[in-house]
Amino acid sequence: GPEKPAETSAAGSAESQTAAASSNAEASVPETNEKESSEAAAAGKESSGGSGDGTVIRVGGLKGPTTMGLVKLMDDTENGKAQNDYEFTMVTAADELTALVAGNKVDIALLPANVAGVLYNKTKGGISVIDVNTLGVLYLVSSDTSVTSIDQLKGKTVYLTGKGTTPEYSLRYLMSAAGLTEDDVTLEFKSEPAEVASVLAEDPSRIGLLPQPFVTSALAQNESLSVILDLTKTWDEAQEQAETKSRMITGVTIVNNDFLAAHGDLVDTFLSEHEASIRFTSEDPDTASMLIEAAGIVPKAAVAKKALPGCNIAFLSGGEMKTALSGYLKALFDQNPASTGGALPDDAFYYTGAVSN
Amino acid sequence: MLLPSDPAFRVTVRDLTKSYGDSLVLDHVSLNLESGCPCCLMAPSGAGKTTLFRILMGLETADSGTIEGLEGRSFSAVFQEDRLLEGYTVLQNIRFVTGRGYPAHELTAIIKHLLPEDSLKKPVSEFSGGMKRRTAILRAILAPADIVLMDEPFTGLDPDTKQQAARMINKYTAGKLLLFSTHSQEDAALLGAEILRLGENGGLCSPGI
Amino acid sequence: MLLPSDPAFRVTVRDLTKSYGDSLVLDHVSLNLESGCPCCLMAPSGAGKTTLFRILMGLETADSGTIEGLEGRSFSAVFQEDRLLEGYTVLQNIRFVTGRGYPAHELTAIIKHLLPEDSLKKPVSEFSGGMKRRTAILRAILAPADIVLMDEPFTGLDPDTKQQAARMINKYTAGKLLLFSTHSQEDAALLGAEILRLGENGGLCSPGI
Amino acid sequence: MHRFPDWSRRTAILLFWLFLWHLASLAVQNQILLVGPLDALKALAVQLASPASWGALWFSFGRISLGFFMAFLAGLLTGSLAFWKPLAGEILEPAIQFMKSVPVASFVILALIWTGAENLSVFISFLVVYPVIHINTLAGLSHADPGLLEMARVFRVPVWRQALSIYRISLYPYLESALKTSLGMGFKSGIAAEVIGVPGGSIGEGLYMAKIYLSTADLFAWTLMIIAVSSVFEKLFLLLLKTIAGNGVPGKEENHAASV
Amino acid sequence: MHRFPDWSRRTAILLFWLFLWHLASLAVQNQILLVGPLDALKALAVQLASPASWGALWFSFGRISLGFFMAFLAGLLTGSLAFWKPLAGEILEPAIQFMKSVPVASFVILALIWTGAENLSVFISFLVVYPVIHINTLAGLSHADPGLLEMARVFRVPVWRQALSIYRISLYPYLESALKTSLGMGFKSGIAAEVIGVPGGSIGEGLYMAKIYLSTADLFAWTLMIIAVSSVFEKLFLLLLKTIAGNGVPGKEENHAASV
């Protein structure tokens, strides 16, 4: 039977698509986007950069928010303007990306944050995280706009998906940060985001917790719905008094440690190129949307443009990444150790090497 | 539907015609059958004996012609093939058609006249050919019926067994309408039956009408 | 394996014993069969004729006793039941055992001696009982074989057809080892066969040894 | 037996079900859960007008049929082997049991590595269809008429000719019902595999997108297409089977008539 | 035919497959993709020691068996109905076709709303098993011996007695192979439904968590449990079928021996 395409979190399934659209006549999204920069390099109008040892870096990502910041780099690669040689594989299903990483079919992968933690533990430290590429994508939606902060959820019922996965743990973390106990809010779990959307349509006073692409879908389907709370912002606000400020994180980038050991310089180059690419996406959403469409991440540029702000594309690396991510993972770990793979990743997990902000 | 010791009745077949595709099997066959007077149908192989039986039993419809006197009558039959429930014992095979009407020990006593005692517990799939035939005969004579049709009932029986079977048939079909087919004059005599002949091509036959 | 116009050979059965469960079917049966000398097995129904045939054909194993002279011999048979491929025509049924050895028109010519012309195109499921039997006989005599076993081959045949079938059998099994069973002396005479009797309880029999 | 000609009766039955569906959609009144047949047919018309949908149809059903076909051949082969050499059958038994009862979730990551998302549907439809064919082949062969087999043995009929005449006839009805049960299931699990792997340009992707975008009309349109195509394939395969192996098989019509 | 007694041969075969699995795991050398049988058995032992696993076993297989059982009864009923009244069969036909070929993804939301995540597995296993039983019932009844049916008709044997003696015998082998194909599939799709709905305290939840947290040993342990339980259930059901309906059915052993 068919399974939930998403792993680990609704955020995982969020990866698969962004943006709303009531029609999807465009069924012909290009599937895997393998662009062999080596060809471009061989056609060679420009030297392919500093390292130049001809190693092709295989990068895997999910079509969705986490790779929206990667499109400029993909475009550059295609045009032979990238410094490294990259080969990109974009997949829709979270299972497939896990398969690619586990099967050593990619060197660098853009993954959900906790999956990175799990993989780190399961591979006995075989990977390192090199950057954060997407912050949180969870939102509270309702037709009832009276709730404007977490503590106002007291006595209410929240409908959400993913029992035992990151959305639940994130929400519980924020609830306890706001001084609410487990019993103050009833969490009603549904199996599918569409089920949540359907439940919200039945009663305007109901509150739902949805990850980004579904937020936009649900809003498009049901005009009375609106976003009442952005959990990413709420998380940041909860850190105000904290010494080390964690952040809510959806997507991170990991590298295979064997590859890292062999080609540290290439990884550093990737990091700077990734950062530039992410910055490009934030600064020039119009062009980025076109590239997103071209890369098949979202079927329509217009839709991509509409979705971009909600996706919290960001680039964190080095110490900043370590602080934000380790705090986030700790929050998950405290709720359920299995969610980060049974242990909290140690310092070796965080690649804080060459790049500094 | 059971009409025991019924007053005599007759069945009249008139101008029965039946063909399969192009080949005419029964060509204006007429006959007259009476209860209490056994009749024996004799005809070459392939002449249409079985076809006539099937039409009488309602398993086949004639192309033209009429049959009178069948309404409300119940049938029992020995088919040309044995048509037994192979996994069942003799008793079970008989009970399949009679229901639980007779007590088992009575039935068993009757069965023993035709079959060896040690075969009673066997499924008929382990019977010899002649034993199966005897089972089919037993089934036909023990089922309550007004009309008994037997298509070559003595197939595969040795002379002694045949005699014994004939005695049983005469006893249990007394007063009923009995029609059977055979290829041997002796068999007809054994049951004291009047002989009806079906012509080469079905044709007309019989002393009837 | 085909040994045409083979020198004469014989098959010797000694002290064959077979029982099913508690009941002894063949009790020290011995017989002597020779090619070219048809033999007819006569015995009451249930005496073990079919069982003996099955043992000879290798379909059943005897409890004790020996059979000599079967090595390298090929068989053909008429089973007590017809065992035809019901959806196939006569020709196809025969070809199933003979392969494409004979040309079709030759076979057809032979078939026509026993079956009406219009039956050649029908599947045997549409045959009458006797026509199926004739098909089984044709199959047995046309298959290349050293030893031909026929279990009550004349079942369901009218006197004329029986004569004709006997002629065909005599012609096509000449020189082969032919053993058949029947319940009627006449049938044995038709094929000019020596009669072997199987006693009440299997028992010893035959002029042999 | 029926007063109406075949096609008009079938149409009436189809309309009856569409009407039930329509009533259900009126009762539910929720466009996310259940759209009516009209909306679904409208969406279907839009899809059928687009070449991309035809491409998806070809992509998906081509692959799934491939899996089905391989499973059919493999099932026939190992089913026959298991009949012929019971020991081989016993050795295969745990593997068959495994294929029958292992949930996709258990091995999907491994399967994705082997096959990639694109060919996952080939693999999954194979996995669903194969045991059905194997089991039914074995059952069909086991129920060959023992009398005829003895006859063939006495006449020393070569095995291949026995296979063509005796075993074929006993196998046929089992294969027929195996086809009827497994073809639809193979198609549906193939599509399910595509919903897991979401290869681009597949029907599974279409279904997946329709789900994500909550466009239930599209979801239902794809579903209608899947059901229609697998019905047509089923009829075609049955016809093919009949043409190849149906010669001399007793017609069910007759049997049935005999029982009325 | 075999030199070894039954149980030791079976054990040897099982060990053979475990050994193959072991070799495969050595070759793959990747604890995320494929753990060896030893690790899986270790994880299984740990699970079997915990009462929660037994609870999950009970929770899941109780529900799935319920769905299976209902499907079995319903399939017998409608299969017989379709045989008895062909028009009813034709009316049911599109519904059967629908159940056979509709992918779960298409209606899962609707189903979740109706049944809740907890009972989704009852529904889904019903959906998978029902058409198989229906189709095989119809096929089995249609292949009843026409000669015997004519005989019963002439003797005016009541229909129920025909059903008990003639139809039962022709139905039996079809039901047997229907059981063999559908039981494992019902169980696996029931579990797949739990992986979608993730009801608390179910095997599906265990599988789901094991999968997303990449604890492959646990994943395989659950899988082993599913396969083992569905094998046992299959044997039990077959035995039950034999006890209830196997009287007087020609043994397959004999047929088989006749063919060797």
Ligand SMILES: Nc1ncnc2c1ncn2[C@@H]1O[C@H](COP(=O)(O)OP(=O)(O)OP(=O)(O)O)[C@@H](O)[C@H]1O
């Ligand atoms: N279902 C059928 N389809 C076509 N032809 C048939 C069918 N049943 C019988 N026939 C033909 O009808 C003719 C008469 O058959 P029938 O069985 O009535 O003969 P019969 O007198 O009983 O012969 P026998 O003594 O050999 O049993 C035969 O030529 C046979 O081929």
Ligand SMILES: Nc1ncnc2c1ncn2[C@@H]1O[C@H](COP(=O)(O)OP(=O)(O)OP(=O)(O)O)[C@@H](O)[C@H]1O
């Ligand atoms: N498979 C079997 N299992 C048990 N008993 C059997 C089996 N086959 C035959 N018998 C018994 O063996 C005895 C002889 O059977 P067989 O078929 O050899 O008799 P036959 O001489 O051919 O009789 P007929 O003239 O009636 O065909 C019978 O009592 C029969 O019940």
Ligand SMILES: [Mg+2]
């Ligand atoms: Mg006849």
Ligand SMILES: [Mg+2]
């Ligand atoms: Mg005999």
